[in-house]
Amino acid sequence: xxxxxxxxxxxxxxxxxxxxxxxxxxxxxxxxxxxxxxxxxxxxxxxxxxxxxxxxxxxxxxxxxxxxxxxxxxxxxxxxxxxxxxxxxxxxxxxxxxxxxxxxxxxxxxxxxxxxxxxxxxxxxxxxxxxxxxxxxxxxxxxxxxxxxxxxxxxxxxxxxxxxxxxxxxxxxxxxxxxxxxxxxxxxxxxxxxxxxxxxxxxxxxxxxxxxxxxxxxxxxxxxxxxxxxxxxxxxxxxxxxxxxxxxxxxxxxxxxxxxxxxxxxxxx
Amino acid sequence: xxxxxxxxxxxxxxxxxxxxxxxxxxxxxxxxxxxxxxxxxxxxxxxxxxxxxxxxxxxxxxxxxxxxxxxxxxxxxxxxxxxxxxxxxxxxxxxxxxxxxxxxxxxxxxxxxxxxxxxxxxxxxxxxxxxxxxxxxxxxxxxxxxxxxxxxxxxxxxxxxxxxxxxxxxxxxxxxxxxxxxxxxxxxxxxxxxxxxxxxxxxxxxxxxxxxxxxxxxxxxxxxxxxxxxxxxxxxxxxxxxxxxxxxxxxxxxxxxxxxxxxxxxxxxxxxxxxxxxxxxxxxxxxxxxxxxxxxxxxxxxxxxxxxxxxxxxxxxxxxxxxxxxxxxxxxxxxxxxxxxxxxxxxxxxxxxxxxxxxxxxxxxxxxxxxxxxxxxxxxxxxxxxxxxxxxxxxxxxxxxxxxxxxxxxxxxxxxxxxxxxxxxxxxxxxxxxxxxxxxxxxxxxxxxxxxxxxxxxxx
Numbered sequence: 025x026x027x028x029x030x031x032x033x034x035x036x037x038x039x040x041x042x043x044x045x046x047x048x049x050x051x052x053x054x055x056x057x058x059x060x061x062x063x064x065x066x067x068x069x070x071x072x073x074x075x076x077x078x079x080x081x082x083x084x085x086x087x088x089x090x091x092x093x094x095x096x097x098x099x100x101x102x103x104x105x106x107x108x109x110x111x112x113x114x115x116x117x118x119x120x121x122x123x124x125x126x127x128x129x130x131x132x133x134x135x136x137x138x139x140x141x142x143x144x145x146x147x148x149x150x151x152x153x154x155x156x157x158x159x160x161x162x163x164x165x166x167x168x169x170x171x172x173x174x175x176x177x178x179x180x181x182x183x184x185x186x187x188x189x190x191x192x193x194x195x196x197x198x199x200x201x202x203x204x205x206x207x208x209x210x211x212x213x214x215x216x217x218x219x220x221x222x223x224x225x226x227x228x229x230x231x232x233x234x235x236x237x238x239x240x241x242x243x244x245x246x247x248x249x250x251x252x253x254x255x256x257x258x259x260x261x262x263x264x265x266x267x268x269x270x271x272x273x274x275x276x277x278x279x280x281x282x283x284x285x286x287x288x289x290x291x292x293x
Numbered sequence: 294x295x296x297x298x299x300x301x302x303x304x305x306x307x308x309x310x311x312x313x314x315x316x317x318x319x320x321x322x323x324x325x326x327x328x329x330x331x332x333x334x335x336x337x338x339x340x341x342x343x344x345x346x347x348x349x350x351x352x353x354x355x356x357x358x359x360x361x362x363x364x365x366x367x368x369x370x371x372x373x374x375x376x377x378x379x380x381x382x383x384x385x386x387x388x389x390x391x392x393x394x395x396x397x398x399x400x401x402x403x404x405x406x407x408x409x410x411x412x413x414x415x416x417x418x419x420x421x422x423x424x425x426x427x428x429x430x431x432x433x434x435x436x437x438x439x440x441x442x443x444x445x446x447x448x449x450x451x452x453x454x455x456x457x458x459x460x461x462x463x464x465x466x467x468x469x470x471x472x473x474x475x476x477x478x479x480x481x482x483x484x485x486x487x488x489x490x491x492x493x494x495x496x497x498x499x500x501x502x503x504x505x506x507x508x509x510x511x512x513x514x515x516x517x518x519x520x521x522x523x524x525x526x527x528x529x530x531x532x533x534x535x536x537x538x539x540x541x542x543x544x545x546x547x548x549x550x551x552x553x554x555x556x557x558x559x560x561x562x563x564x565x566x567x568x569x570x571x572x573x574x575x576x577x578x579x580x581x582x583x584x585x586x587x588x589x590x591x592x593x594x595x596x597x598x599x600x601x602x603x604x605x606x607x608x609x610x611x612x613x614x615x616x617x618x619x620x621x622x623x624x625x626x627x628x629x630x631x632x633x634x635x636x637x638x639x640x641x642x643x644x645x646x647x648x649x650x651x652x653x654x655x656x657x658x659x660x661x662x663x664x665x666x667x668x669x670x671x672x673x674x675x676x677x678x679x680x681x682x683x684x685x686x687x688x689x690x691x692x693x694x695x696x697x698x699x700x701x702x703x704x705x706x707x708x709x710x711x712x713x714x715x716x717x718x719x720x721x722x723x724x725x726x727x728x729x730x731x732x733x734x735x736x737x738x739x740x741x742x743x744x745x746x747x748x749x750x751x752x753x
Contacts, residue, residue, distance in 0.1 A: 037574075040567065040569055040573065059576050061578070064575055065372060068369070068574075087576075181338075182326035183326065183337070184335050184336045184390050184394060186390070189375060189383075189385075189389070190389045190390070191390070191581070192336070192393035194394070195394065195546065199399050200576060203547060203576060277372060277373075
């Protein structure tokens, strides 16, 4: 479905289901130069298990109009607008990588408004989410090289063997990034690299937080997620073995089960 | 510090300083895993139960569900896994992932034959009333399917010479859904100008599907030249040993089905699968999802796991074999050019071939191992040559490790008149070879014997 904000159309995958205002809504936000498809093996499950889902395409990504936004704060403001015009008893925000920074910042901006953000799940998260100078340079000047670098760093093995029959995950990531709009990868990486507001954001809401990290994540090392998680007493941590940053395709069941357990336990009263 | 140590060891993290070191030291430009390594390993992790290094043959029709909930979510695409081997199988899945890795696509689908792969692609993309623009220089089986069988189901094809770029453009209609051709065609080894044809296809919001059976991903990756879907008869060089029948489809994941506006099978809700709009489900995998969830489910032309195993075995040595196929072919081509019994040799690496320059550009590693030549003595000379060969096997196949020969005028095209043969690009003396991996000297001696016999028949 498309959501209109300020005369611009934004796409959200709903698993071909109509949103039911009586159901809680799980909102999925993708990472750098990606789209909603990265959540294919998690989002559809929730749509068929008594939730609404909105797997969003960020501005200037996938089927959404508009342009990529240069800051995490800007993306978060956009997300808050999406939440404010969606009818639901509460929201469960789930973000991956840059999407994790966006949902964190959005939760901070949204605060404890109603309908509430009942839970926040940060997948493949680290803070700071610094980007290597080599990757930034490639993203700005040689995007194909940046896609290659990110694809290889995101996967635990360059040889595949992923659980989704018939798909080659590295090829899928490459094609998704190649399909992204010119400049999107650089804009997004700069947004990740310059974001410094996480500490403020964490202080600005009281929703329970789940961190899901791949033990072998090279893009957002799990130990950096743990440093942040340990500062948040209410946070829960799930470390998934044998997978890296491309955690939703390398361990789809692990991610879905962790999200399902956490979200189910934090439904609105 | 090694990367995995950094990621897993219990070193007290001091946040940014360690991370910054990590970024600078570890995140150098990564190297890409190369073709031969992917050909041996892609898609497989050693069997977690037995530790088997080779890909196990999961010879099973079905899979035990953990519980009803898991069963339901498997069938509804809420979780990955196997439910029934018509839809997917662990052995076949390794092959599908491996061909996708070698072609640099997003995924693949294995089918019962190359013909089944082609039919699956057509059935996935179009309905009755649709139209295809196809190269006229394609495999006879593909020609039969498009010319005679698909029209019964309301799908018409216009055939155009692969060299007639303007003709391809002119043949496109509002109802056209696909442009189709082979990298190296049949029987004249016409090389399709993939970049130009892809440009035309994309100007008209159409996908280009390329049959790369003769060339394999080792000699060319059609996606690099603009193709959107690649198909293979895996029976041929990928398997490489003439043991099984199989087909493969690979999607590049770049074609925008929705923006094209021509593909309601991918962009409209499908009532046969929970009103799924496949291009919403995945921005890169829509074609493969529908091909599997409808095409394999309903038409059922799936590949058996044992067949997949044989093809995987073949693919492990693909580059070594293709180099030898090409090397032997080049020597045989040179040898035939010297023979006074041979009227002409059609191989794109020859300067005399109309696609010589294009071949150099697209196929620098070689133009494959299937080619044809014509004998001066016509039908009788051809028959004499074929019947006197000992190492070359007289049969209707290509891409075996063993060398193969066929004389179309006395076999596959026996009922055709001289005029009909000429319009198909064949003379009564045309011989087609599929050059194998035998010792080149034995192949040359065998052909020399055959040419002497053909000459005897010709001059009496």
